[in-house]
Amino acid sequence: VDVQHASLILWNSKNEVLVCQRPADGTWAGLWEFVHVELDEGESPETGLKRILDAKTFASLGWTGRTHRVRHAIMHYRVELFCLEARIGSSASKLPNSSRWISPARLHSLPFSTPQRQLVAWLLAAGVPAR
Numbered sequence: 001v002d003v004q005h006a007s008l009i010l011w012n013s014k015n016e017v018l019v020c021q022r023p024a025d026g027t028w029a030g031l032w033e034f035v036h037v038e039l040d041e042g043e044s045p046e047t048g049l050k051r052i053l054d055a056k057t058f059a060s061l062g063w064t065g066r067t068h069r070v071r072h073a074i075m076h077y078r079v080e081l082f083c084l085e086a087r088i089g090s091s092a093s094k095l096p097n098s099s100r101w102i103s104p105a106r107l108h109s110l111p112f113s114t115p116q117r118q119l120v121a122w123l124l125a126a127g128v129p130a131r
Helices: 045-052 055-059 104-109 114-126
Strands: 002-011 017-021 035-038 062-074 077-087 099-102
Touching: 002 045, 002 114, 017 035, 017 104, 035 045, 045 055, 045 077, 062 114, 077 114, 099 104, 104 114
Parallel strands: 002 077
Antiparallel strands: 002 017, 002 035, 017 099, 062 077
16 A cells, blocks of 8 residues: 655754654554654645644744655555655744654654654754755
8 A cells, every 4th residue: 555644854943853752552653753644645745734733833834945755665555755844933833742842963862663764864964954
């Protein structure tokens, strides 16, 4: 089964990234990830992310223009993960539950799924985006 997901690497003014902990049950239970959504058929990554962030927060995003794509197979799924990157503006109002800001250097201290670990590796290699 082919599925598409989108993740958002979100930076704050302190050059920290937002990570969220997955629920205690289900796929990748309890692991950490960047803002993440499974896309509906034909849905763009931007539309999917807009669906899970409130309008004020989404409108405050300053896109860096950097993107990444990861392909991963798990059990009977082939996951294509699109990653976008943005800086959050001061007018953001709501962030996902179970989330926290962390410096990129500390990302290795958290357990991530294999596709999300690939995003961590990409982020660490790419470095902090220009403002």
